[in-house]
Amino acid sequence: MDKKIFDLIEAERKRQNEGLELIPSENAVSKEVLDAMGSVLTNKYSEGYPNFEGLDGDDDEVLASTTAGHRYYGGQQNTDKVERLAIARARRLFHADHANVQPHSGAQANNAVYNAWLQPGDTVLGMNLGHGGHLTHGSPVTQSAKIYNFIAYGTNPETGDLDYDELERLAKEHQPKIILVGYSAFMKVPDFDRVAKIGKEIPGCLLMADMAHVAGLIAGGVHPNPLEHGFHVMTTTTHKTLRGPRGGLILSMGKVSNPLRRPEHTLENIPTLIDRSVFPGTQGGPLEHVIAAKAVAFYEALQPEFHDYAKKIVENAKTLADALKERGFKLIGDGTENHLILINVIESYGIDGKKFEIALDKIGLTLNANSIPNDTRKPFEPSGVRLGTPAITTRGLGKKEMIKIADWMQKTAEICAGKRDEAELKKMREEVRKLALKFPLPSDK
Ligand SMILES: Cc1ncc(COP(=O)(O)O)c(C=O)c1O
Numbered sequence: 001m002d003k004k005i006f007d008l009i010e011a012e013r014k015r016q017n018e019g020l021e022l023i024p025s026e027n028a029v030s031k032e033v034l035d036a037m038g039s040v041l042t043n044k045y046s047e048g049y050p051n052f053e054g055l056d057g058d059d060d061e062v063l064a065s066t067t068a069g070h071r072y073y074g075g076q077q078n079t080d081k082v083e084r085l086a087i088a089r090a091r092r093l094f095h096a097d098h099a100n101v102q103p104h105s106g107a108q109a110n111n112a113v114y115n116a117w118l119q120p121g122d123t124v125l126g127m128n129l130g131h132g133g134h135l136t137h138g139s140p141v142t143q144s145a146k147i148y149n150f151i152a153y154g155t156n157p158e159t160g161d162l163d164y165d166e167l168e169r170l171a172k173e174h175q176p177k178i179i180l181v182g183y184s185a186f187m188k189v190p191d192f193d194r195v196a197k198i199g200k201e202i203p204g205c206l207l208m209a210d211m212a213h214v215a216g217l218i219a220g221g222v223h224p225n226p227l228e229h230g231f232h233v234m235t236t237t238t239h240k241t242l243r244g245p246r247g248g249l250i251l252s253m254g255k256v257s258n259p260l261r262r263p264e265h266t267l268e269n270i271p272t273l274i275d276r277s278v279f280p281g282t283q284g285g286p287l288e289h290v291i292a293a294k295a296v297a298f299y300e301a302l303q304p305e306f307h308d309y310a311k312k313i314v315e316n317a318k319t320l321a322d323a324l325k326e327r328g329f330k331l332i333g334d335g336t337e338n339h340l341i342l343i344n345v346i347e348s349y350g351i352d353g354k355k356f357e358i359a360l361d362k363i364g365l366t367l368n369a370n371s372i373p374n375d376t377r378k379p380f381e382p383s384g385v386r387l388g389t390p391a392i393t394t395r396g397l398g399k400k401e402m403i404k405i406a407d408w409m410q411k412t413a414e415i416c417a418g419k420r421d422e423a424e425l426k427k428m429r430e431e432v433r434k435l436a437l438k439f440p441l442p443s444d445k
Contacts, residue, residue: 024388160333182210220310
């Protein structure tokens with residue numbers, strides 16, 4: 001009956017199929033993930049948690065348990081199993097002692113960890129937003145920045161890597177309760193061992209990694225897992241490289257116990273402190289339809305083909321980065337070690353990131369304007385654009401297509417710089433559409 005909304009959904013499906021998604025935080029999910037999300041599980045309230053016993057086995061063993069969970073509503077015989085499967089698969093995927101699959105988003109996951117471990121006024125050492133960190137790591141516009149004391153470390157402008165010396169100096173000076181490694185515009189692989197060594201020397205310091213961007217690369221085995229390098233907690237979104245539904249996830253190392261009982265405030269008890277912080281601390285009823293879709297995505301990520309997918313994301317990003325460099329684009333960090341590329345378009349073509357983003361949108365290439373480290377321009381018209389390869393790799397694009405994308409980007413930058421005729425945008429729009437339609441969304445195949 002609601003034709004307006006369903007027409008809009010159809011129009012969005014068409015937009016996605018006829019364009020190429022280069023936003024590095026987006027992906028294209030399978031039909032199974034979509035089906036789980038659009039299921040009757042959305043009708044159910046299931047505040048609390050399932051039973052956490054026997055999650056080490058395979059899926060059949062996990063399903064065999066009939067022990068009741070710690071829920072506040074009846075009728076949980078199916079939702080308990082859905083959530084147990086999601087937890088067991090997430091633990092398997094990331095080699096974690098515990099997984100909380102209930103956070104509604106990445107921001108919720110981060111806030112729940114802060115709330116689990118910190119008291120108001122406590123210090124967190126996180127990455128500078130202007131250097132690639134995330135809003136939720138202490139930007140003054142967030143709620144958490146009103147509660148906690150965030151101190152920022154940055155990147156080294158020469159290498160594009162984390163400034164480990166600055167991080168160590170700030171850690172010694174401020175004795176943070178959390179050291180947080182995480183980012184949404186950083187192209188290197190962090191040295192988790194080095195950060196863990198710094199954190200372990202500070203009493204009561206929780207080592208937290210926000211791997212929202214690279215979780216799929218970790219799951220696919222092409223990026224180190226912070227939990228295997230001394231970190232206590234890893235948060236992530238489930239919708240970026242991990243290719244699941246929009247949502248959050250918290251993985252942790254330590255002792256798992258009954259979430260109804262308040263544990264002692266120790267690093268060992270962090271899994272239970274986090275459970276209690278997610279519910280009832282910061283959220284109400286979990287979204288079991290989304291948790292089911294997370295479980296499906298974890299199942300997909302546990303298959304051997306997901307390793308090939310993760311490998312291909314990085315290969316495509318490197319090919320695209322090289323092709324862009326050959327076409328006069330200046331890249332922050334001179335390239336990429338993951339799925340992300342950050343271009344200084346002002347330095348490359350004398351145009352700002354917003355102008356370039358809008359022009360590329362016209363030809364069907366979607367990416368976002370982004371600040372670069374130490375940017376002197378306003379955030380709405382920054383010097384850079386950020387792009388990445390998770391979604392186009394899902395759709396099956398490879399080396400040949402990366403070169404084509406770099407060509408289109410060069411021509412568009414030249415048009416924006418007044419060196420080519422604007423009429424070419426229309427021609428390129430048709431070329432992008434033709435190529436995109438050869439690689440339909442996985443849910444449309
Ligand atoms: C590193 C990082 N953390 C957290 C988030 C927040 O995730 P969400 O948008 O699901 O709240 C993002 C999203 O872009 C992110 O990149």
